[in-house]
Structure formats: structure tokens, C-alpha cells
Amino acid sequence: MTSPSVPPAPRLVVGIDLGTTNSLVAVRAGKGARVLRDQAGEALVPSVVCFHPERGLLVGREAKAERLACPDRTVFSIKRLVGRSASEVAAEANSLPYRVVAGERDLPRIVVGDRQLSPEAISAMVLQRVRGIAEAALGTPVQKAVVTVPAWFDDAQRQATKDAAALAGLECLRILNEPTAAALAYGIDGKQDGTVLVYDLGGGTFDVSVLRIDDGVFRVLSTAGDTHLGGDDFDELLAQRILAQLPAGPDPTRHHPFVLQSVRAAAEGLKIRLSSEPRADLQLDLGDRGQATLTLSRAEFEAAIAPLVQRTLDCVVRAVKDAGLQLGEIDDVVLVGGSTRIPLVRARLQALTGKVPHTEVDPDLAVALGAAIQADVLAGNDRSLLLLDVIPLSLGIETLGGAVQKLILRNSTIPTSVTEEFSTGVDNQTAVDLSIYQGERELAKDCRRLSAFKLRGIPPLPAGLPRIAVTFLVDADGVLRVTAREQRTGVEASIQIVPSYGLTRDEVRRMMLESIEHAHDDYTAREAIDVRNKAEALVRGTQKALQLAELPPDQTYAVQKAVKVLAKLLVAEGTATATLKAACDEVSKATATIADDVISSAVTKALREEPQS
Amino acid sequence: MLHIPAPDPFTVFGLPHSLDLDERTLEQRYLKLSRDCHTDLNRASDAVDCVAVLQRAAEINDAWKVLRDPWQRARALIELRSPGAMERNKRLDAAVLAAALELAEEVAFAGAAELPRLRERLQQALAADFVTVRAAITRGDIDDAARRWHSSHYHKKALADLEAKS
Numbered sequence: 001m002t003s004p005s006v007p008p009a010p011r012l013v014v015g016i017d018l019g020t021t022n023s024l025v026a027v028r029a030g031k032g033a034r035v036l037r038d039q040a041g042e043a044l045v046p047s048v049v050c051f052h053p054e055r056g057l058l059v060g061r062e063a064k065a066e067r068l069a070c071p072d073r074t075v076f077s078i079k080r081l082v083g084r085s086a087s088e089v090a091a092e093a094n095s096l097p098y099r100v101v102a103g104e105r106d107l108p109r110i111v112v113g114d115r116q117l118s119p120e121a122i123s124a125m126v127l128q129r130v131r132g133i134a135e136a137a138l139g140t141p142v143q144k145a146v147v148t149v150p151a152w153f154d155d156a157q158r159q160a161t162k163d164a165a166a167l168a169g170l171e172c173l174r175i176l177n178e179p180t181a182a183a184l185a186y187g188i189d190g191k192q193d194g195t196v197l198v199y200d201l202g203g204g205t206f207d208v209s210v211l212r213i214d215d216g217v218f219r220v221l222s223t224a225g226d227t228h229l230g231g232d233d234f235d236e237l238l239a240q241r242i243l244a245q246l247p248a249g250p251d252p253t254r255h256h257p258f259v260l261q262s263v264r265a266a267a268e269g270l271k272i273r274l275s276s277e278p279r280a281d282l283q284l285d286l287g288d289r290g291q292a293t294l295t296l297s298r299a300e301f302e303a304a305i306a307p308l309v310q311r312t313l314d315c316v317v318r319a320v321k322d323a324g325l326q327l328g329e330i331d332d333v334v335l336v337g338g339s340t341r342i343p344l345v346r347a348r349l350q351a352l353t354g355k356v357p358h359t360e361v362d363p364d365l366a367v368a369l370g371a372a373i374q375a376d377v378l379a380g381n382d383r384s385l386l387l388l389d390v391i392p393l394s395l396g397i398e399t400l401g402g403a404v405q406k407l408i409l410r411n412s413t414i415p416t417s418v419t420e421e422f423s424t425g426v427d428n429q430t431a432v433d434l435s436i437y438q439g440e441r442e443l444a445k446d447c448r449r450l451s452a453f454k455l456r457g458i459p460p461l462p463a464g465l466p467r468i469a470v471t472f473l474v475d476a477d478g479v480l481r482v483t484a485r486e487q488r489t490g491v492e493a494s495i496q497i498v499p500s501y502g503l504t505r506d507e508v509r510r511m512m513l514e515s516i517e518h519a520h521d522d523y524t525a526r527e528a529i530d531v532r533n534k535a536e537a538l539v540r541g542t543q544k545a546l547q548l549a550e551l552p553p554d555q556t557y558a559v560q561k562a563v564k565v566l567a568k569l570l571v572a573e574g575t576a577t578a579t580l581k582a583a584c585d586e587v588s589k590a591t592a593t594i595a596d597d598v599i600s601s602a603v604t605k606a607l608r609e610e611p612q613s
Numbered sequence: 614m615l616h617i618p619a620p621d622p623f624t625v626f627g628l629p630h631s632l633d634l635d636e637r638t639l640e641q642r643y644l645k646l647s648r649d650c651h652t653d654l655n656r657a658s659d660a661v662d663c664v665a666v667l668q669r670a671a672e673i674n675d676a677w678k679v680l681r682d683p684w685q686r687a688r689a690l691i692e693l694r695s696p697g698a699m700e701r702n703k704r705l706d707a708a709v710l711a712a713a714l715e716l717a718e719e720v721a722f723a724g725a726a727e728l729p730r731l732r733e734r735l736q737q738a739l740a741a742d743f744v745t746v747r748a749a750i751t752r753g754d755i756d757d758a759a760r761r762w763h764s765s766h767y768h769k770k771a772l773a774d775l776e777a778k779s
Contacts, residue, residue, distance in 0.1 A: 473667065
């Protein structure tokens with residue numbers, strides 16, 4: 001225990017924005033927060049993972065750069081698949097250049113070569129990279145984080161995100177809603193009391209939240225959104241136009257990963273240019289797969305995306321109504337997400353709300369900055385701020401006849417809990433099954449079945465006599481926890497949970513032991529072997545070459561010295577791969593600086609004679 | 614089934630069992646309780662404590678949800694004064710149902726021009742309902758309060774239908 005008079009040392013918790021397109025990490029700094037950058041000075045890490053046939057695992061910019069070269073081994077937009085079933089994402093998976101199949105329990109699996117990966121594992125790789133950037137920038141290990149999700153994410157998607165963090169070796173202290181995070185970034189000291197509308201249009205998701213700021217308490221009044229509406233959809237509309245310009249060919253050509261990736265990249269570029277220019281030209285050369293030329297005006301682009309923008313505005317109206325407010329009562333409108341750079345989006349939102357939207361904080365960074373502030377609160381370093389968020393979708397249980405009885409209504413402030421009593425239907429029944437649904441519709445078949453619960457250990461009694469009080473508690477992450485107790489005997493009924501989506505607890509544990517560390521270890525091990533083989537060949541080859549080529553003694557000496565160092569390292573126990581690599585480079589350098597013509601050709605010749613492993 | 618959690622919302626807020634609460638005071642109290650008890654600012658190291666803090670935070674949020682809405686507040690008060698009263702007095706007499714039906718039709722067939730006046734009428738009717746519920750509670754006739762609470766449902770429903778229309 002720390003005595004109250006001694007303030008505890010500040011604990012480090014970072015804020016991570018795990019985006020559909022880009023991810024980034026930020027940390028509290030003074031009154032505000034700052035994003036952390038890699039050695040190249042970049043904050044945004046593309047949420048892209050490439051399983052390169054030669055270079056191994058690539059994450060971020062390096063992976064994105066390979067998207068045309070290795071279209072079927074480069075995974076992006078994984079956030080759209082996380083926490084969902086293979087059937088749900090089937091249509092979408094069709095337009096993705098990488099392969100998605102249905103695995104166990106209809107969970108999506110990404111196929112790369114002979115490996116099958118869960119969306120959580122891919123997300124974890126992105127998180128691990130982001131974590132690495134934070135560790136390098138801060139010079140200290142990072143183990144705890146606040147990770148943001150769209151407010152509209154349901155229980156399964158939140159849980160899957162938590163699992164991804166765990167797989168990346170991060171303890172996720174909070175799953176934070178992105179618009180709420182953005183509001184924090186704007187109203188940092190909470191001094192500016194008022195009602196704020198946050199409009200968050202990202203790469204793949206749309207969220208709108210209405211918040212009231214009251215003396216440092218950020219209270220979410222309502223939230224609405226669409227987990228499948230974002231910049232990617234605008235790109236897709238443009239991609240369709242570009243595809244239409246390509247010569248008619250057999251369908252497999254159009255669905256070729258290379259074509260899809262090229263067209264997508266071109267569409268994104270076109271969209272970005274049309275945000276600052278009245279018209280844009282595109283010339284796309286796909287080699288023997290044809291050429292596309294397209295000129296598009298901003299007006300045409302706006303006409304195409306107008307229905308999607310209208311969908312976001314409908315959400316805005318609903319959120320304001322759910323908050324019990326009129327549009328005129330909104331004091332400030334805040335823009336977040338890269339897609340809010342599109343002029344039409346700003347204009348339509350301004351027309352609807354009558355407020356000029358705030359854009360002071362970079363829309364790409366606001367969410368991470370807010371997450372860092374909440375991270376600092378959770379670390380116990382700041383007691384002046386408090387966030388009160390809501391659950392975006394109602395939770396209920398299935399009753400007789402396939403109807404859903406709502407237990408917790410959407411926009412309820414979390415944590416929240418409700419206790420419901422259940423009984424048995426037949427004599428001496430000792431177990432009861434319950435199905436939990438999330439959604440607003442009346443019938444179970446129209447809602448998402450989150451999980452099935454089996455209550456066990458009910459004392460054998462005549463039907464209807466046991467009184468099992470089941471408590472459904474939604475925690476501050478928006479994740480459901482269920483406990484049950486038989487009222488007469490006080491026996492704690494045991495609960496077995498089978499999630500409908502995502503991973504079971506056992507799977508997470510197992511994967512934590514295997515997947516990520518192993519993926520990295522496998523890669524490291526393979527690289528170590530490769531380098532060692534190369535080094536051995538280099539030692540043998542150079543020695544042979546020295547015999548073949550007649551060199552002046554001073555030049556021979558330099559080469560021999562480098563070879564000796566390398567040979568020694570090869571024999572030594574536990575030489576690091578990087579050290580070995582450096583020694584190889586030294587040998588190469590030594591041989592390169594002297595009599596290139598003679599020795600290089602000799603080395604090459606000698607190496608060629610080495611049996612291939 | 615209606616479930617009034619224990620402790621009841623008034624107790625959670627440390628307030629007397631009363632229908633008339635000042636909204637601003639109530640809100641201030643909610644914010645203060647949240648600051649004092651929220652999990653974010655009270656991260657217990659012990660897992661058991663964590664659950665207790667979480668439950669306390671949930672209690673405060675759930676109590677606020679009831680107390681902030683006068684109708685929910687009234688319902689909670691009725692149940693506290695006479696447990697089971699809401700369930701016992703669910704059956705409404707034929708006259709109330711006939712009036713409700715008539716009202717529903719009126720809303721369904723109302724033209725756009727008539728909506729504002731109809732809205733005002735319904736709002737006044739609801740306010741009058743609340744006065745009768747309050748009066749019944751005050752004189753201790755909890756069953757009557759429950760009945761009047763239930764029959765006000767049709768005014769609320771008509772108003773909701775009307776809002777959906779406009």
C-alpha cells in the first residue's frame with residue numbers, strides 16, 4: 001500500500017486508435033496528449049499486414065507498399081471482419097483481394113499460403129507494431145492500453161478487439177468509443193460546458209455521438225451509427241466506375257487480386273484529389289489486363305456519394321432525437337475521421353446543424369489523443385475528468401416464440417445491470433439454457449445472437465420452484481457479464497458461455513501461447529537459419545576464393561581478418577542473428593573494396609559451387 | 614416482471630422517498646456520485662473489489678435512469694410503498710380502453726395542420742394524469758395511483774405515435 005501522502009509514480013498507459021485504414025498511438029503529455037511517431041517521423045501506421053513470401057511478416061507502411069506486388073498475401077481493412085461471422089462478411093469478402101473462408105463455428109479465417117489466421121490475430125499484428133513504435137518512442141516497455149472502437153460496435157466486436165489486444169501482449173484497460181475519445185481530445189480540460197455532437201466518418205465505420213460536458217464529466221447522451229459505412233465505400237463506388245472503363249473480359253480477370261488492389265488504390269487517389277480539386281483525371285495501366293482512362297468532376301463524385309452521406313445525416317437526426325434534444329440545442333459540432341475532409345460531408349452537416357464544424361484537431365489524430373487522455377485517467381494520474389458512456393444497442397434474451405425481451409435498452413449509461421428471475425419447466429431440471437441477443441428488432445431472428453448461456457447446478461426441485469436470479473451487467477467497456485444465483489438455496493449457478501462470434505476464452509488463451517509469439521519466433525528462427533547458412537557459405541566461399549585469386553598480401557589480410565571474425569562468430573554459442581548479419585556485411589565490404597574483378601568473380605564462382613540447401 | 618432493484622434508487626441517491634425532486638439538484642447529485650464511485654476513478658487492485666465498484670457504479674447509473682424521469686420515479690415510488698401494486702392494477706376498465714382507442718384513431722387520421730393542437734392537448738392530458746397520480750400517492754391510495762399510472766400509458770402512446778408521424 002502506498003501511503004496517501006506520497007503520490008504514486010505516474011503509471012504508463014497508452015491510447016491506441018485501431019483504425020480500419022490506419023492505426024496510431026498517443027500518450028498523455030502535460031495538459032494534452034501527443035501522438036508517438038516512428039523513426040521516420042510517421043504517426044499513422046497503415047492497418048495492413050503482408051505475409052511476404054521472401055521478406056516474411058511485414059506490417060504497416062512496408063506491408064501497404066506490397067499490396068500490388070503480393071495482392072493475395074496482403075491483408076487490410078481487417079476491422080470490418082473482426083467479431084463477425086463468415087456468413088455475415090461473405091459478400092464483402094468477395095471484393096477483397098485476399099482469401100477469406102469459413103472456419104470453425106462459421107468464423108472467418110484469412111488464408112495466406114498454407115496458414116489460416118483469425119481476424120483477431122491480424123489485428124494483433126497491427127497492435128504489436130503500434131506497441132513497438134510506442135516502446136521505441138518512450139524508451140520503456142508498454143503493457144497497458146486503452147483501445148478505441150466505433151461506438152456502434154456490438155458486444156462481439158468489442159470482445160474481439162480486447163482479444164486482439166491480449167494477443168498483442170497488451171492489457172486493455174478500456175475499450176473506448178471513438179467519438180467519445182474525440183470529444184475528450186477537443187474538450188480537454190472539460191472547462192467548456194455544453195452539448196457536443198461528434199461526427200466520426202472513418203475508413204470503414206460511421207459513428208455519431210451526442211455528449212454533454214459538465215464540469216469535467218463527459219456524459220454521452222446517445223449514439224448512433226453504421227459499422228459498414230465509411231471512406232472505403234466511397235472508394236468502392238469510384239472503383240466500380242474504373243472497372244466499368246476496363247475492357248470487358250472474363251470475370252476472373254476482374255476479380256484478380258492484382259486488378260482489385262490496383263483499382264482500389266487508384267480509386268482512393270481519385271477521391272483524395274477530388275476533395276481539393278474540381279476535377280481529376282485517371283490513367284490506369286494494368287498491362288495486358290487493359291487500361292482505364294477516366295475524368296471525373298467533383299459534382300459527379302458528390303452525386304455518387306450523396307446517398308451514403310444522407311445515411312450519415314439520418315443517423316445524426318436519430319442520435320439527437322434519442323438524446324431528447326432538438327438540433328438547435330447542439331452547441332458544437334466536431335469532425336473526426338479522414339473522410340470528413342470531403343467538402344460535401346462538411347457542407348451537408350453544416351446545413352443540417354446550422355453550426356460550422358470544428359476542425360482544429362487533426363481528424364486523423366483526435367481519437368488517439370482522446371484515448372491517451374482516458375488512458376491517463378485510468379492509470380490513476382488524473383482525477384479531474386470522468387467519462388460516462390452508453391451501450392449502443394439493446395440487449396435482450398429470447399423468450400418463447402422467438403421474441404426478444406429487452407433487458408437493457410440502448411443508450412443506457414454504462415456500467416448498468418439488470419436482474420431477471422427464471423425458473424425451470426420440468427421437475428428436477430438442473431440446467432437452463434438462455435440465448436442473449438443484441439439489437440433493436442423485436443424478433444430474435446432479426447437480432448444478433450451474441451452467445452448462449454447454460455445455467456447449471458440448479459437444485460433438483462419440482463418445475464417452477466427454483467428461482468434463479470440472473471444478473472446481466474454491462475461493464476464500462478460495453479461488454480456483458482452474466483452471473484446467476486438460485487434464490488432459495490443461494491447456490492451460485494455455474495454459467496457456461498459459448499460466444500456466437502469470435503473466440504472462446506480457451507481459444508484466446510491457447511492463441512496467446514502460440515500464435516503471435518510463435519509467428520514472430522517462427523520468422524526469427526527462419527531468419528536465423530537463413531543468415532547462418534549464408535554466413536557459412538560466405539566463409540567457405542571466400543576462403544576458396546582467396547586460394548584461387550592471387551592477391552597482394554595487404555589486401556588478402558583485410559579479407560582474411562573479416563572472414564576470421566565471421567568464422568569465430570559462427571562457432572560461438574548464441575551469436576545474435578543481427579551480429580552475424582553485420583559480420584557478413586563486413587566480409588562483403590572487404591571483398592568489394594579490393595580487386596573487385598578478381599576476387600568477386602572468384603567468390604561468386606565459389607559460392608555457385610556450394611550445394612544448394 | 615417489474616423489478617425494483619435493492620437498494621432502491623432513492624436510497625442509492627441518499628434521498629427521501631418523494632415524488633417531487635428538484636431536477637438540477639438531482640443531476641448535480643448524480644455527477645457527484647459518479648465522480649466518487651465510478652470504476653475509472655476507483656480502480657481497485659483486488660478482483661473482488663473491482664466487481665463491487667463496478668456494481669456500485671451500475672447502481673448509480675440505473676438509479677439515475679429511474680429518478681430523472683418523473684414517470685419512472687412515480688412507478689418506483691408506487692412499488693416501494695406497496696410492492697406488487699403495478700402488477701395488481703394492470704387491468705383497466707372498459708371506459709378507459711374505449712377512450713384510448715378513440716384517441717389512437719384521432720392521431721392516426723389527423724392531418725398535418727391538426728398535429729400541433731393535438732400535441733398540445735396530449736401534453737396537457739399527460740400533465741393532468743401526473744397530477745392525479747401524485748394526488749393518489751399523497752393520500753396513500755397506492756392502488757389508485759398504479760391504475761392511473763397505467764391508464765396514462767395511452768396518452769404517452771398517442772403522443773409517441775404523433776411524434777413518429779411528424
